[in-house]
Structures are given as structure tokens and as C-alpha cells.
Amino acid sequence: QHALDRIAAHTQLGAFLHVDAEGALAAAAASDARRAAGQALSRLDGVPIAHKDIFVTEGQPTTAASKMLQGYQSPFDATVVARLKAAGVVNLGKLNCDEFAMGGANENSAYGVARNPWDTSRIPGGSSGASAVAVAARLVAATTGTDTGGSIRQPAALTGITGIKPTYGRCSRYGMIAFASSLDQAGPMARTAEDCALMLDAMSGFDPRDATSAEQVRLHDGSLAANQPGVIGKDLAALTLSAELADKARPLAGLRVGVPKEFFGEGVEAGVLAATRAALAQLEAMGATLVDISLPRTELSIPVYYIIAPAEASSNLSRYDGVKFGHRAAKYSDLNDMYCKTRAEGFGAEVKRRIMIGTYVLSHGYYDAYYLQAQKLRRMIADDFQAAFQQCDVIAGPVAPTVARPIATTSGSQTDPVAEYLADIFTLPASLAGLPGMSVPCGFGEHGMPVGLQLIGNYWQEARLLHAAHAFQ
Numbered sequence: 244q245h246a247l248d249r250i251a252a253h254t255q256l257g258a259f260l261h262v263d264a265e266g267a268l269a270a271a272a273a274s275d276a277r278r279a280a281g282q283a284l285s286r287l288d289g290v291p292i293a294h295k296d297i298f299v300t301e302g303q304p305t306t307a308a309s310k311m312l313q314g315y316q317s318p319f320d321a322t323v324v325a326r327l328k329a330a331g332v333v334n335l336g337k338l339n340c341d342e343f344a345m346g347g348a349n350e351n352s353a354y355g356v357a358r359n360p361w362d363t364s365r366i367p368g369g370s371s372g373a374s375a376v377a378v379a380a381r382l383v384a385a386t387t388g389t390d391t392g393g394s395i396r397q398p399a400a401l402t403g404i405t406g407i408k409p410t411y412g413r414c415s416r417y418g419m420i421a422f423a424s425s426l427d428q429a430g431p432m433a434r435t436a437e438d439c440a441l442m443l444d445a446m447s448g449f450d451p452r453d454a455t456s457a458e459q460v461r462l463h464d465g466s467l468a469a470n471q472p473g474v475i476g477k478d479l480a481a482l483t484l485s486a487e488l489a490d491k492a493r494p495l496a497g498l499r500v501g502v503p504k505e506f507f508g509e510g511v512e513a514g515v516l517a518a519t520r521a522a523l524a525q526l527e528a529m530g531a532t533l534v535d536i537s538l539p540r541t542e543l544s545i546p547v548y549y550i551i552a553p554a555e556a557s558s559n560l561s562r563y564d565g566v567k568f569g570h571r572a573a574k575y576s577d578l579n580d581m582y583c584k585t586r587a588e589g590f591g592a593e594v595k596r597r598i599m600i601g602t603y604v605l606s607h608g609y610y611d612a613y614y615l616q617a618q619k620l621r622r623m624i625a626d627d628f629q630a631a632f633q634q635c636d637v638i639a640g641p642v643a644p645t646v647a648r649p650i651a652t653t654s655g656s657q658t659d660p661v662a663e664y665l666a667d668i669f670t671l672p673a674s675l676a677g678l679p680g681m682s683v684p685c686g687f688g689e690h691g692m693p694v695g696l697q698l699i700g701n702y703w704q705e706a707r708l709l710h711a712a713h714a715f716q
């Protein structure tokens with residue numbers, strides 16, 4: 244009820260697309276009953292959360308913030324939603340985001356912008372913008388987000404909360420509306436690394452319904468374990484225990500933190516640089532060793548991502564044809580006209596731009612020049628990370644080059660799509676490589692707005708990231 248009251252009092256933030264008061268109160272009552280009966284409860288039992296409207300949910304509408312899916316209701320829950328439900332969470336509803344998760348400001352939603360609680364004239368970041376807003380404004384304790392090229396880390400940074408994008412394959416993509424399938428990953432957003440760990444631990448695990456979900460994961464000590472809920476918690480407990488026994492005052496003793504020089508160059512705001520450098524100094528004071536590293540193809544991650552992601556999107560979004568589900572144009576002359584009108588009406592400008600770019604780079608005459616070339620570079624970007632991880636255990640740097648900018652409609656300016664793409668420079672590399680990355684609040688920059696420290700780990704090293712982030716917090 245407290246969460247419902249806060250949601251009702253803060254509708255101007257544009258966070259919720261659907262509030263399920265009845266369902267939430269019933270789930271809360273069921274949780275109370277479990278507690279009263281003395282049942283063994285998961286630590287998430289009764290915790291109020293909400294889902295990015297990219298996850299399909301039984302009994303609640305799912306729109307992906309698109310007109311195309313207005314009124315759509317899924318007959319089943321996404322695996323991530325089902326797993327959290329099994330852990331006893333109370334789901335309050337569905338959160339605004341960029342249409343089909345395409346964007347970095349939550350300005351591309353067909354249902355209005357979401358606002359940054361620190362300054363409501365500014366963006367919260369995106370695409371999981373409202374997932375960040377709901378936590379930052381204390382509407383719910385935790386939320387789910389999705390990250391294809393930075394959509395968990397970037398809004399977490401811009402709103403001063405914590406978020407983690409796990410290794411590709413850690414969480415099931417079943418029931419997560421597809422944007423770019425080789426990049427999309429689900430992850431939690433919450434106030435602290437500890438809360439994120441609890442959420443991720445419940446969300447993750449192999450799922451036979453997602454062919455790219457992993458059956459096994461590597462623990463921090465290098466051994467293999469089955470990918471299932473609970474494995475991160477165990478790995479984290481073992482890591483925390485060994486680190487604490489080693490040196491209580493210096494919990495990060497022995498941790499080698501790689502600092503990529505390409506993340507500290509031109510274009511990064513002075514306030515963001517200062518906050519990030521102060522965070523590095525704090526990690527050092529806690530026993531970590533800073534190591535200079537290089538990720539030489541950082542800049543190339545932008546053209547590579549903005550070829551691969553639209554290519555996959557153009558294919559994934561072909562299913563919205565007005566036939567099977569979703570929006571259908573009211574008037575049309577023949578089948579082709581029905582497709583055209585349906586898609587012209589249903590999709591927003593950014594989604595159309597991506598479909599056109601994607602179709603172009605995949606077309607017969609240009610496939611080799613763009614798509615194939617991008618795939619080769621993607622592999623080289625991943626190899627650069629492996630070379631860097633020879634020298635360090637985690638990589639640290641800024642999440643985004645700037646703090647949250649003013650909302651375009653408020654400031655009267657027009658958003659330039661290319662400028663938006665450039666702001667993804669520090670989150671795209673880990674996405675292309677499939678590596679886990681997280682954002683931890685590390686102070687404030689320009690205009691007193693929050694700044695996030697990004698931590699990137701090697702494959703399956705989420706426990707290392709969460710441990711370092713927890714020590715830092």
C-alpha cells in the first residue's frame with residue numbers, strides 16, 4: 244500500500260504505464276499469510292517491485308512502450324517474471340521505457356517521457372529509464388530492466404542507483420520482447436549492489452526455452468557450476484568470506500582494477516571525470532591496484548553496434564505485421580497496403596529509422612560491406628577485452644560521458660540521433676563482447692546530477708562486480 248501511495252503521488256514522473264493495485268495487494272496478502280504460517284521465505288518475499296514493459300506478464304498489459312502493442316496482453320509470463328514471482332515478490336505493474344528499448348533517454352516512448360527525480364526537467368536516461376526512476380524516487384524497492392547496449396547501466400548512472408547487466412546467457416530472454424537478440428540481456432536495478440545481487444540471483448538461470456541461455460557458469464574461483472537461481476549468492480558469499488578473512492580494512496586487497504585510457508579522453512565532462520577518478524582512488528584505498536589498460540577499439544563500438552543492433556531489430560520487428568497480434572490499420576486496400584499502413588501507424592520514428600538502417604545493411608549489395616565487417620570487428624572488440632583481462636580482474640571507468648541532459652520537449656531543442664548514439668560509447672563495448680557490466684553511484688557532476696562508476700568483469704564474474712560494488716558503497 245505504501246508503494247501504491249507513492250506511485251499515485253508521483254505520476255508526474257511518467258514511470259508507470261500500468262499499475263496493478265489489485266494484483267499487488269493480493270500478492271502482498273499472500274506473502275503476509277506465508278509469513279504468518281511460519282514458512283521459510285526467500286529474502287525477496289513480499290518485496291515491492293515492477294517490470295520494464297519489455298517483459299511479458301500474464302494478467303497485465305505489455306506494450307514495449309509502442310503503439311504497435313497497445314492493448315496487448317500476453318498469455319504467459321516471461322521466465323524472469325516467473326522466477327521473481329516464485330521468489331515471492333509483489334509486482335506492482337509495468338514501467339515506461341523507450342519504444343522496443345531503442346533509445347537512451349526514455350524520450351522514444353509512445354506513452355510520454357519519464358522524468359529524472361533529481362531534476363524533473365531532465366531525462367532519466369534509457370531505455371530502462373522508468374525502471375531507474377521508480378527506484379530513485381523510492382516508488383518500489385527494485386525493478387527489472389533490459390540492456391542491449393547500455394540500457395540498464397546508463398539510466399542507473401543518470402539517476403544515482405545501482406544496476407547490473409549480467410553476462411549474455413545468464414538470464415533467460417524468453418518472454419523478453421526482442422530488440423537485438425545477440426545483445427539483449429535482463430538485469431536488476433535497485434538502490435544497492437546487495438539488492439541487485441538478491442534480484443539477479445532469483446532472476447538468473449538456464450532456461451530450455453531460450454537457446455542462448457547458458458547451462459553452466461564459471462564461479463570466481465574458476466570452477467564450473469550449473470546456471471540456476473541461487474548460484475550467484477553462493478559465489479558471492481564465498482568471495483566475500485575469503486576477501487574479508489584476508490584483510491578486513493582493505494576488502495579489495497589483491498583486486499586488479501584496469502583503467503582503460505580510452506574511457507578518459509575528450510568529450511567526457513569535467514565533473515564526470517572528477518567523480519570517476521575519486522571513485523578509482525577510493526577503490527585503491529580499499530586495497531585494489533589500479534592498472535593502466537587499453538581497449539583500442541572503443542570508438543569503433545559505435546558503428547559496429549549501430550549496424551548489428553538495427554540489423555537484428557529489422558528482423559525481429561518483422562513479426563509486427565498486423566496479422567497475428569498487435570495493432571492493425573483500420574483501412575487498407577490489399578495485404579501489402581495493410582502491412583505498410585499498420586507499420587507506418589504503429590511504429591515511432593526511432594524504430595522506423597532502425598528498421599530502415601537494419602534492412603539496408605542486410606541487403607544483398609551491402610551485406611559484406613557493413614554487416615559482415617561489423618561482425619568481424621565485434622569479435623576483435625571481444626578479443627581486446629580478453630587481452631585486457633590478462634592484466635586485471637575488473638575494468639573501471641565512466642558509464643556515460645555526461646550527466647543527464649534536459650528533456651528535449653522541455654528545453655525546446657530537437658534530439659539529434661547521431662549525438663544520442665555517441666553517448667553510448669562506454670557501454671557498447673561490454674555489450675558487444677557479452678560481458679557483465681554494472682553501474683554504481685559515485686557522486687555528482689555537472690548541475691549536481693548523479694554520476695555512475697562502471698565496473699566491467701570477465702564472463703560470469705558478476706560476483707566479483709557485486710562484491711567490489713558493495714565494498715565501494
Ligand code: GLN
Binds near residue numbers: 347394
Ligand atoms: N541506447 C542504445 C540504443 O539506443 C542502447 C539501448 C539498449 O540497451 N536497449 O540502442
